[in-house]
Amino acid sequence: MSPNPTLPTRAPSTEAHRFEAYLRSKKLKLTGERMEILATIFRKDSHFDAEELHAELKTLGRDISRATVYRTLDLLVQCGLVRKSSLGSSHANYEAAHENEHHDHLICLSCGKVFEFYRPDLETLQDAICQERKFKPLHHSLQIFGLCVDCVDKADENSIRTKVAQIHT
Amino acid sequence: MSPNPTLPTRAPSTEAHRFEAYLRSKKLKLTGERMEILATIFRKDSHFDAEELHAELKTLGRDISRATVYRTLDLLVQCGLVRKSSLGSSHANYEAAHENEHHDHLICLSCGKVFEFYRPDLETLQDAICQERKFKPLHHSLQIFGLCVDCVDKADENSIRTKVAQIHT
DNA sequence: TTTTTTGCAAATCGTTTGCACGCTG
DNA sequence: CAGCGTGCAAACGATTTGCAAAAAA
Numbered sequence: 001m002s003p004n005p006t007l008p009t010r011a012p013s014t015e016a017h018r019f020e021a022y023l024r025s026k027k028l029k030l031t032g033e034r035m036e037i038l039a040t041i042f043r044k045d046s047h048f049d050a051e052e053l054h055a056e057l058k059t060l061g062r063d064i065s066r067a068t069v070y071r072t073l074d075l076l077v078q079c080g081l082v083r084k085s086s087l088g089s090s091h092a093n094y095e096a097a098h099e100n101e102h103h104d105h106l107i108c109l110s111c112g113k114v115f116e117f118y119r120p121d122l123e124t125l126q127d128a129i130c131q132e133r134k135f136k137p138l139h140h141s142l143q144i145f146g147l148c149v150d151c152v153d154k155a156d157e158n159s160i161r162t163k164v165a166q167i168h169t
Numbered sequence: 170m171s172p173n174p175t176l177p178t179r180a181p182s183t184e185a186h187r188f189e190a191y192l193r194s195k196k197l198k199l200t201g202e203r204m205e206i207l208a209t210i211f212r213k214d215s216h217f218d219a220e221e222l223h224a225e226l227k228t229l230g231r232d233i234s235r236a237t238v239y240r241t242l243d244l245l246v247q248c249g250l251v252r253k254s255s256l257g258s259s260h261a262n263y264e265a266a267h268e269n270e271h272h273d274h275l276i277c278l279s280c281g282k283v284f285e286f287y288r289p290d291l292e293t294l295q296d297a298i299c300q301e302r303k304f305k306p307l308h309h310s311l312q313i314f315g316l317c318v319d320c321v322d323k324a325d326e327n328s329i330r331t332k333v334a335q336i337h338t
Numbered sequence: 339t340t341t342t343t344t345g346c347a348a349a350t351c352g353t354t355t356g357c358a359c360g361c362t363g
Numbered sequence: 364c365a366g367c368g369t370g371c372a373a374a375c376g377a378t379t380t381g382c383a384a385a386a387a388a
Contacts, residue, residue: 029342029387050377065345070378077334085338090353091377092259092337106304117298125291126313133284135275137315138329141338144295146306160307165246168261169254169310169338198362198367219352234370239353259378260352 015042015081015096022079036062037072041082047095047114087114088145090168104142109163110151143169184211184250184265191248202233206241207250216256216264216283256283257314259337273311278332279320312338 019038023030040057041048048056054069073094076082080097087093087107104122106115122142130137145167147155188207192199209226210217217225223238242263245251249266256262256276273291275284291311299306314336316324 027342027388031343031387033344066377067346067379068344071343074334078330084334084336090261106299106302108304109307115302115304117302119294119298122291122294122298125288125294126311129286129288129291130275130313130315133275133286134318135277135284135313135315136321137313138278139314139333139336140312141314141336142295142309142311143338144299144304144306144309146299146304146308149303152305161247164308165243165253167253167308167310169312196367200362200368202369235352236354236371237369240368 013039013042018081019076019079022075022081028075033062033064033068034072034075036060037064037069038076038081041076041094042096042098044096047085047087047093049089049091049093053094085141085143086168088143088167088169104144106144106146106148108148108151109145109160109167110147110155113148115148141169182208182211187250188245188248191244191250197244202231202237203241203244205229205231206233206238207245210245210251210263211265211267213265216254216262218258218260218262222263254310254312255337257312257336257338273313275313275315275317277317277320278314278329279316279324282317282319284317310338 015038016035019034020030023034036057037053040053040060040062044056050066050069050073053073054064054066057064057069073082073084077084077094082094083097084092084094085105087105088109101118102123103116103118106117108114126137126140129135145164147160184207185204188203189199191197192203205226206222209222209229209231213225219235219238219242222242223233223235226233226238242251242253246253246263251263252266253261253263254274256274257278270287271292272285272287275286277283295306295309298304314333316329
């Protein structure tokens, strides 16, 4: 008896397939630049911005223009493979949308570390709020800014106060 | 027996007094521009951005430079009289911090209306999450994007999808 | 070969800054 | 009259755009 064909046989790079399908569906072209950008993003484990991604591609020997990086990031956000969230900065940050998990963020104002968390009861509560208000939720963002264990004792109160005022949510 | 002197006797423009106290505490100066900006903000009832505020001041006959508007907004945020939150746009939005109430936002992606809500149990839940993670919260932002009752039936699905991708949280 | 994508450089947009002058304390 | 605050215009930084050349379908 052969292995069950419905079980994925260690699907090589689901994200590449998803992106290809998306491009085909929009009659867009599958280019080397687009695929390299996607692969690089999914090789990373954390948040990044367009500039960092552009720099990383350059160190990998792929000198892709900033314009193309921005245009491709837009496509990837459109098809759900990448998420955008500023994390309090005034410019855009991104992260690969591994699996289909959703999560929110704790952001340390001192060291900049970002901690992800997911609480089903938080989602449920939000849905309840929306239902009460007859509002149809499509997207949400919860960001909690503060100090992580490592920083809580050593952070300078004044510089933190300044940072709080500059948060861009 | 005279009235209890600790009870405020209908304080005229608490916010002006708070701002004055803040300026004095920082050895900053109480100027006409600063006071006009504060008064104009507290006369408004909704969210606004720097450009709108600048324009409104101009129609009021006060031609205050954009630079001063930005500098004063920063001061007001620092002293807690004004709150900053982009509401999903890539530039800063502000709102007067009437009383000391805190609230979160529901933002309609079709008509742009903003609905405020406050749920104590949501705050409690967030505190619980932070305690579990040993994270000291200093500020948070919850924004729920979607469609309000008036728009839920008439919004164009494609343009909404585009807007979701452009949200800047 | 038709259509889309790319890279480049210029343009844009919100915001910040340096500086000379003006006003507040 | 000593500092701060102001307006101006230039500088900024992230992102977007028009266009001609290059690559994918």
